[in-house]
Amino acid sequence: MSKIIGAALPNLPWEEKPEGYTMPVWRYSGNPIIGRNGNKVSNSVFNSAVVPFENGFAGVFRCDSRSISMDIFVGRSKDGIHWEIEDTPIQFEGADGEILNRQYRYDPRVCFLEDRYYITWCNGYHGPTIGVAYTFDFKKFAQLENAFLPCNRNGVLFPRKINGMYMMMSRPSDNGHTPFGDIFVSQSPDMEFWGKHRHMMSPIPGDTSAWQCTKVGPGPVPIETDEGWLMIYHGVITTCNGFVYRMGVALLDKEEPWKVLYRSKDYILAPYELYECVGDVPNVVFPCAALADADTGRIAIYYGCADTVTGIAFTTADELLHYLKEHHIS
Numbered sequence: 001m002s003k004i005i006g007a008a009l010p011n012l013p014w015e016e017k018p019e020g021y022t023m024p025v026w027r028y029s030g031n032p033i034i035g036r037n038g039n040k041v042s043n044s045v046f047n048s049a050v051v052p053f054e055n056g057f058a059g060v061f062r063c064d065s066r067s068i069s070m071d072i073f074v075g076r077s078k079d080g081i082h083w084e085i086e087d088t089p090i091q092f093e094g095a096d097g098e099i100l101n102r103q104y105r106y107d108p109r110v111c112f113l114e115d116r117y118y119i120t121w122c123n124g125y126h127g128p129t130i131g132v133a134y135t136f137d138f139k140k141f142a143q144l145e146n147a148f149l150p151c152n153r154n155g156v157l158f159p160r161k162i163n164g165m166y167m168m169m170s171r172p173s174d175n176g177h178t179p180f181g182d183i184f185v186s187q188s189p190d191m192e193f194w195g196k197h198r199h200m201m202s203p204i205p206g207d208t209s210a211w212q213c214t215k216v217g218p219g220p221v222p223i224e225t226d227e228g229w230l231m232i233y234h235g236v237i238t239t240c241n242g243f244v245y246r247m248g249v250a251l252l253d254k255e256e257p258w259k260v261l262y263r264s265k266d267y268i269l270a271p272y273e274l275y276e277c278v279g280d281v282p283n284v285v286f287p288c289a290a291l292a293d294a295d296t297g298r299i300a301i302y303y304g305c306a307d308t309v310t311g312i313a314f315t316t317a318d319e320l321l322h323y324l325k326e327h328h329i330s
């Protein structure tokens with residue numbers, strides 16, 4: 001059995017795999033767990049991130065308003081399934097008003113690292129870039145410098161320093177809906193200056209693995225295992241009706257995580273269910289967080305469904321690694 005390296009999480013939301021189910025990732029039977037009206041102002045709640053916190057869970061949620069502006073909000077939950085999301089967006093504090101000035105914020109990730117929770121998100125600053133902040137208590141949030149120049153999206157931290165450096169994945173983009181995109185890993189000694197950019201993976205052109213032929217982007221904070229980092233990502237194809245977003249998985253080298261050991265040829269989750277296929281943006285499953293229990297190997301993935309509501313799906317480190325080794329790109 002492969003081993004997750006990290007903390008035990010006995011209260012992780014969980015359901016067993018349905019009998020006869022053949023895919024490595026299965027949905028929570030109560031999906032979606034958060035509807036459009038997750039707080040008083042929301043048009044939609046999706047692409048959001050959760051972590052274990054105190055005796056339960058906390059998270060940062062993307063709630064688009066009914067004027068369709070994008071911002072991020074704190075949520076709290078006892079069981080990881082029922083969430084209370086605040087009605088006013090996070091107010092950041094920080095040294096530089098230029099950086100604090102809000103244009104838009106979306107697609108947050110939350111990463112517990114050393115002694116605090118770091119938030120990264122797509123932050124409008126003359127185009128989308130990666131905003132970075134930290135909190136200890138989900139009440140006060142200190143915003144740091146944006147990590148990169150625009151245009152960039154999907155900034156995802158690794159949960160510990162590797163070889164003495166903080167590491168972050170990101171996906172350079174354009175100012176619009178970006179019909180291209182590769183994942184890179186950047187390194188920082190201090191969470192402010194990012195460099196040593198290394199290419200990790202590109203879309204796969206042609207017919208080999210067409211669900212990921214247009215662009216790819218990192219999803220949840222990677223999960224450390226004894227075999228390497230498990231990295232769940234989204235892959236996109238361009239169809240006659242627009243983009244379709246599916247989920248894939250890769251195993252990354254422990255010490256040089258831009259080196260991909262295995263990458264899924266077949267997707268692990270795709271929009272099949274009505275709430276994933278019908279909504280403000282049809283045919284999107286978009287993972288932004290994963291809870292993992294080191295004792296059992298269980299994983300709960302939180303994902304946005306059709307840019308409208310939020311769902312959970314379950315898997316285990318063994319399921320993902322087994323599937324990867326059977327269905328990888330050679």
Ligand code: BMA
Nearest residue numbers: 047107177281284286304307
């Ligand atoms: C991306 C982002 C995501 C969204 C996805 C599908 O560019 O805007 O937030 O889920 O498109 O619409």
